[in-house]
């Protein structure tokens with residue numbers, strides 16, 4: 137099915153086996169604030185690396201797996217089958233970085249990340265700038281051979297485990313005054329501090345604190361690309377991440393479809409399995425039909441990227457993939473809770489966890505509303521036939 141090659145199927149199977157190894161740890165993580173013992177997490181990460189499921193998006197010459205977009209999707213789909221972000225150990229380092237990084241940046245930041253020795257986080261969003269990245273008020277000012285960074289960043293995912301951050305700010309002074317620039321900031325660094333760590337809907341070990349950057353001094357060598365380049369990096373990364381969000385949503389929905397098929401066949405009410413009730417069958421059928429549609433869309437989008445589609449077409453199709461897959465997964469999770477009945481409201485139940493965890497997929501990396509506006513813009517500019 138889906139026209140996958142022998143190599144694709146082999147990689148998919150390896151990723152599925154790894155996800156199956158992680159699933160038994162979910163309830164422990166859920167009931168322990170998302171955390172597992174450090175040695176267990178280290179072993180999971182080592183296994184992801186050993187199985188070739190780490191840095192699938194990075195070229196082989198930089199130490200990565202150099203996988204096609206479709207293969208990256210196949211791996212992240214299996215990552216999505218596991219709750220509590222336990223499979224995030226199959227990390228995807230910044231694939232946009234090699235195109236613009238200096239040798240110093242590749243050596244100090246990217247290569248160690250690809251080896252699994254360093255970990256990054258992204259400090260872009262602010263209290264008043266999420267969907268509209270251009271509204272950021274964080275600043276970067278040149279001072280001799282350094283830049284001075286100031287700003288308060290929100291939702292900095294994985295700050296608690298990262299040892300460097302990408303910081304986006306607007307330049308103050310110079311020829312690119314008011315334009316965006318992105319910087320690499322080692323963590324910890326003087327002037328970088330956690331304002332607070334809010335609690336979120338999901339239960340994962342990766343926190344999303346609000347982080348203050350106060351007169352943080354970084355060498356000019358930590359500027360990524362050129363002054364004024366900041367926004368283009370953000371867009372490139374959004375495109376990639378939107379595909380990976382879509383892939384993980386397929387995995388979450390696949391897991392739920394399997395769980396509800398099994399549960400509804402076993403749970404009997406008034407002497408017969410609930411899977412024989414028309415109302416339940418309606419929900420089962422809708423879940424599988426929508427999953428099939430979403431998977432076909434996501435795989436086709438990945439294939440178009442691999443075939444070198446125009447970047448604007450990629451942008452719109454990645455938005456369609458993210459929009460449809462995340463909304464599909466949300467509907468599947470809602471129905472799954474309903475099919476499990478009272479059990480579906482217990483935190484030890486997979487549907488309950490996915491019901492909460494999948495909600496953010498419609499928000500981060502661009503909300504559903506933002507995806508719709510990207511799709512409609514391109515549709516109006518290029519005509520629907522160029523996109524679908």
Ligand SMILES: Cc1cc2nc3c(=O)[nH]c(=O)nc-3n(C[C@H](O)[C@H](O)[C@H](O)COP(=O)(O)OP(=O)(O)OC[C@H]3O[C@@H](n4cnc5c(N)ncnc54)[C@H](O)[C@@H]3O)c2cc1C
Nearest residue numbers: 258259260261265266267291292293499500501502503505
């Ligand atoms: C758990 C979590 C982790 C995150 N991790 C990171 C991270 O690591 N680094 C980082 O930089 N950011 C991160 N984010 C931020 C995330 O990308 C933003 O939350 C997201 O882009 C939405 O921005 P916002 O929250 O400011 O919402 P807003 O932009 O305030 O949107 C509010 C509402 O207005 C709607 N809206 C806004 N603009 C438009 C428009 N043009 N058309 C139609 N409707 C619109 C939205 O869809 C939404 O319904 C994270 C967020 C969460 C929740």
